[in-house]
Amino acid sequence: MKVHNFSAGPAILPASVMAEAAEAVRDFNGSGLSILEISHRSKPFVAVLEEAVSLVHELLGVSDDYAVLFLTGGASSQFYMTAMNILNDNETAGYINTGAWSTKAIKEAKNFGNIVELASSKDTNFSYIPKGYDIPADLKYVHLTSNNTIFGTQFQEFPATDVPLIADMSSDIFSRPLPVDRFGMIYAGAQKNMGPAGVALAIVRKDILGKVERTIPTMLNYQTHIDKNSSFNTPPVFPIFVSMLTMRWVKEQGGVDAMVPHNEAKAKIIYDAIDNSPIFEGVVTDTVDRSLMNATFVLKEQYAHLQDDFMAAATAANCSGVKGHRSVGGFRASIYNSMPHSSAQALADVMAEFAAKHA
């Protein structure tokens, strides 16, 4: 029976990608060799890497002013690498704090320069995206987390400023078109909306680099990976390959423009199920900030004792990975690009049936 995978990450990938990936592990392109045992400098893998880079440029409309890199260490490594590569000790960057990931990014950046928190929604356990704050024009960059996987909030518009933006887009990359030219850098761990765990995407405006005075270890310097086309050392071959397959799938679906109505319709199924329910309620207080990728909800207070019962009902209906993050509680439905509407509907159905039984 089909499992509906609502895991926040590592997360669902298209069924066709899984099938192609499994075949490539067995025999890559009829070569008689597995994708796991070929050299990263072999022509077939260089072609994979080039196609992956090309797809990022094409899908997001990234100009040649930017380098597209595939790195390791997840978004967590970008928390310090961004500041290490871009911010001098005596310079100031602004950060918008929308939750756990922003908080970590702020902590790591503080080792490399002056960090000001421009706005924060910590006052309500990050239940909204801050609005109406000032952005000083002399900041080196403004950092934000475009989608907060844990709390289920998402920037619908990016801050209006001429300061270059730097964004962690781990959980919504490739889910919508982006005004890339407003960004100094975009980075994303693959394992939510782009591919399997083990690779991170970095899109870096080349002229933002080379201006810091500190010594940077070779592997931590973006310029190293630009100069060597993400192959200074052995890159994570298989995670890059599967990410490339997933980007091909996005292109086949009509690109990121086509992802928008697809994701909106899917999110509507879940959010309607929440809003129309007598027993559930959404976590995000400013509903305009609701994420199209991660829908967070809880049982209303008088039904809170049914937490385990609903988890059991979801599991019985083959809805997997619905448990909320421990810092929010309740439930979370991650509904990334690859999630079909039928899975969202399956969860909505369980929610309705459960409410009918218990309300």
Added chain:
Amino acid sequence: MKVHNFSAGPAILPASVMAEAAEAVRDFNGSGLSILEISHRSKPFVAVLEEAVSLVHELLGVSDDYAVLFLTGGASSQFYMTAMNILNDNETAGYINTGAWSTKAIKEAKNFGNIVELASSKDTNFSYIPKGYDIPADLKYVHLTSNNTIFGTQFQEFPATDVPLIADMSSDIFSRPLPVDRFGMIYAGAQKNMGPAGVALAIVRKDILGKVERTIPTMLNYQTHIDKNSSFNTPPVFPIFVSMLTMRWVKEQGGVDAMVPHNEAKAKIIYDAIDNSPIFEGVVTDTVDRSLMNATFVLKEQYAHLQDDFMAAATAANCSGVKGHRSVGGFRASIYNSMPHSSAQALADVMAEFAAKHA
């Protein structure tokens, strides 16, 4: 027709591991989900990670004085992380330079303390392992590359000193028993003898940590990954899984003790083919230093014009990845744990046939 894969890395893995890995991409343990889409905090993956750690302890006889970590960024990231975590600015570490990887390790460590080159074989393009040098007793550690993939040299014995050793064992980890207690740290990129690209193993003696005064970014601090069991952030799930399967295979073969005669017999096939040939000769000048993992050889000077012809002959016999590294030239047969004797014999046969035709 079977391909004999002599690639230096990413490299051959056992056929049974490839089959299990492909099946897990399709359906992991009959769960209805792919290994690529399950949470790194799910019970099934936590069990994989725990088994991987346990197998490292068991196969190499690693005591609980050491932490076993699965990290990203390859051995190249360990070149600076070792010094960053272990060496203070005013302390001195000794490095033995046996080629490209040692040279890079020296370069990166110099950013974090005083580095002395204890010995080097650079004078002959690294064609031997240095011997008979002094090791000052007050060094913080002595760093070496246990096996040089490019030049085909390998430490048969480790330097006699009470100073803790730190070794890059990327290309010979799990190929033989190790005197682990003499090491402060052992690290290895997976993609040569342990698994696919995208994960690195670090075995760290816990009491060597926590003694440097600099601020270390959270992701670069070994203690972070010790405290969080290699899951501070999302680890590279699939590369760890396949490494675990490969370690299981080593155990099933009889462990690292059983790898020694297996690897010796295989290396003998290749080295005999070199030494008995009228047209080939080995690259390693001190034959006692010959690697059991990477056999390097060239055409004798009067036959050097046959370079491309031999590559074509090897390819015609389905021997893949035999081209030598550009800094050595000639040919290289990487014959890691997973390589069967029949493949080594296939290459030896091509060498003999080619010599018979051209000598």
